[in-house]
Amino acid sequence: MDRGTDPLSRMPAVAPLLLADVLDRLPARLQRRLEERRDLARDWTWSAAAGEVVVSTGTAVVRVRPASGVVREPDQAACDCLLAPRCLHVAAVLLALPISVDDAGPAGRPPQPASEAADDQVPVSAAARAAAGAAWQACALLLDIGATSAGLVVQGELLRAAHACRLAGLHRTASAVARAVQRLAELHAGRPEYRLDFLLGDVSDALTSALAVATAGEAVSRSAVGVARRAYATVGSLRLAGIFSEAVMSAAGYAGVVTYLADAEGRLWTVADVAPGGPERVAWAYGAPIEVGDLALSHRGLGRSGVYLQRATGSRDGRLGTGRDVGAVRSGASGWDGGVPWERPPAAQLDAVFAALALDQTLRRSGWDLLFLDGVVVGVRQAALVLSTPVGEVSCYAPTDHEELPYRRNLRLLGSAPGLPLRVVGRALTQRPRSLALLAVGPGAAAEEAPALALPSDWLGRANLGVDVLQSAHVAGGERGPVELPVQPAAAAPDPLDPLARRLGQALTGGRVTQAESAWADIDRDAALLRRRQLPGAADRLEALRAASLRGVPDARRRFALAWTATRTYHVAARNRLSRTSWG
Structure with a gap:
């Protein structure tokens, strides 16, 4: 199957310094034109061939020749028009490319060894x-x-x-x-x-x-x-058990599958096949062989297998190296019965998730936000499958809105069987109270006269909800449709921190002027509302942001940036605390 037919989905990235230089040397009249139409190049004809991207504007042709997927040098983007290289065509094409967020160029520092800790x-x-x-x-x-x-x-x-x-x-x-x-x-x-x-x-x-x-x-x-990404180091021998596979589709045009495996200590490791493409690439990656050392298994098989690795390599965030020097042997099937991740108390799992929020993204381990829970289906409330768990009712959502992936259909089918016992894996949605993005399910402890999840034998006791399609025959004892639950008033209650969040967004979108004297009466009302909600710290931060918006004072820009940063830091900490408290 084709890994993706849209040339725009295979665009290389552009180095920040090159893009800045190209924009700086663009004549003022062309800069104004590009300001008016930032996506000008999206209307041109893009094609990919022989390691380069060719863009035809109708009057000129731009050829982009990346090195290792990144355009770093001026001669890697050439145009045949008379104004090149200070032309609108090159600038518009580079502006349409994604920015390389991890590229330092040839002179960049080597990545740090994977043994460094977050508190170094x-x-x-x-x-x-x-x-x-x-x-x-x-x-x-x-x-x-x-x-x-x-x-x-x-x-x-x-x-x-x-x-x-x-x-x-x-x-x-x-x-x-x-x-x-x-x-x-x-x-x-x-x-x-x-x-x-x-x-x-x-x-x-x-x-x-x-x-x-x-x-x-x-x-x-x-x-x-922070750390440079993809720093791999030797981790020795590992005995791993496949847990589940997650379908990935990003807004940037990447798609594929990530499989999670657990070692004997409960640490999670990942093997990924994610590349430019659309929904069809998810299905392709799930069934195609992926090499882990000298072992070739599909993600469908890897997530359900035990694997023994020798001379294994891994990154600090838990990604496994798949080089040929790694020795790998499949050691039978892996099950969820007595699985190590589920043995950890839910409260300890939640504490670890919220503690990791303070770390840089590169220092968070794979699966840092995953929760492994046992529960019973209650029904469906709006877009969520509701489970009764040891930590109370949990709302489980589809991780993505893409209709091409079966997440939503699978959740609604499970919602047709109140009383169905399940063992689940989900990603904690830390900005929503008691919510998960549900990724995989398996049968829970059997209960007399309760519905049961009867999965095909080759699924080995789990369904990966983004790639495995559940059928009504898999849910024994279910109703003909999802059992709808009434909307709870508490679920529709406003976010108590909403006035603070709104002001932060206004300030970033419209600048310091949005918090100036003309808005002070409204800001005072928001501060009073926060105090009525027993959030005096939030009210204090909002008033400090208002005070820092004064015009005509020395160092006004710095004062406002400091106040905004402090307010945002408070908001994130308070939001996370409220979210953690909602779990009990």
Whole structure:
């Protein structure tokens, strides 16, 4: 099966510094034209052949020749028009490419060994402090004028800051700034994948990590610095049991399957086959052989098998190396009966999930947000399958809205059997109370006269909900349709922190002016509402943000950025605390 037929889904990434340089040298009149139509190149004809991407504009042809999937040098993007290389065509094409968030270029630092821990102290060099300061200033400028007003010049400053941070080894800040620029491109182009909460997270991550480095003494924690991705080290021999396989479809056009395996200590490891493509690539990856050392198994088989590895390699986040030097032997089938992940108490699992939220993404281990629970089906409430579990009722949602994947259909079928005992794996949705993105299910402890999950024998006691299609015959004793539950008033209650979240989003989108004197009466009402909800700390942060919006005072931009960062930090901590408390 084709791994994806859309040429745009196979686009290479562009290095931040190259994109910044190309935008800087573009003549002013062409910059204005590109500002007006950020997605200009999307209307041109794209094709891929012989290791290059060819873009035909109708009057010119741009050829992009990436190295290892990334365009880093000016001569890797060439146009045949008379204005090249300072032409609109090259700039528009590079602006349409995804930004490489992990690329330092040939001069970049080598990745750190996988043995470094999140609480390591990292020396802060003068170059790192200067790069962090530049990133802080660039993000403070973005906050001051607002995302909707952040044109190509501001984005160029952010891209240069990202490159400087990458060269200085500040991987967390560099990645966050590069992701923020990608979100800005989505916003200005009006793309449907744009999400304000993603931009909020990236900008606050960049500001927080940059400030930690810029104000540190001689050393700073590894979590503030981050690590380079895909740093593999030898981990020796591993005896692993396949747990489940997850279907992956990203807004960036990547698709495939990730399989999770557990070792004897309960640590999770992953093997992935994710590449550019659409829904058809998920099915292809699930059934196609993937090599783990000298062993070739499909993801369908790997997630249901025991595997013994010798000379195994792995990254700090739990990704297994699949090189030919690894010795691998299949050691029979793996089951969920007495599975190590389910032996850990739910409260301990939840504590670990919420503790990991404070870490940089590169320091979180694979499966850090997974919960392994036993429960009984109650029914369906709106879009959620409701389970009764040892930690109370849990709402289980489909991880993605893609209709091509069977998540939703499978959940509704399970919802037709109240009383059905299940053993489940789901991803904790930390921004929703008592919620999971349900990934896989298996039969729970049998109960007399209760419905039962009767899966095909070759599924070995589990259904991967994004790739395995459940049939009504698999749910013995179910009703003819999902059993709908009434909507609970508590579930429809507003987020108590909503006034704070709203103001943070307004400030980032529209800039400091949105919190200025004309909005103070509304801000005071929001602060009073937060106090009535017994959230005086949130009210204090909102009032501090208002005070920092004053115009005409010295260092106003820095004051506002500091207040916004502190308010966002409080909001994230309070939201996570409320979410954890909701689980009991």
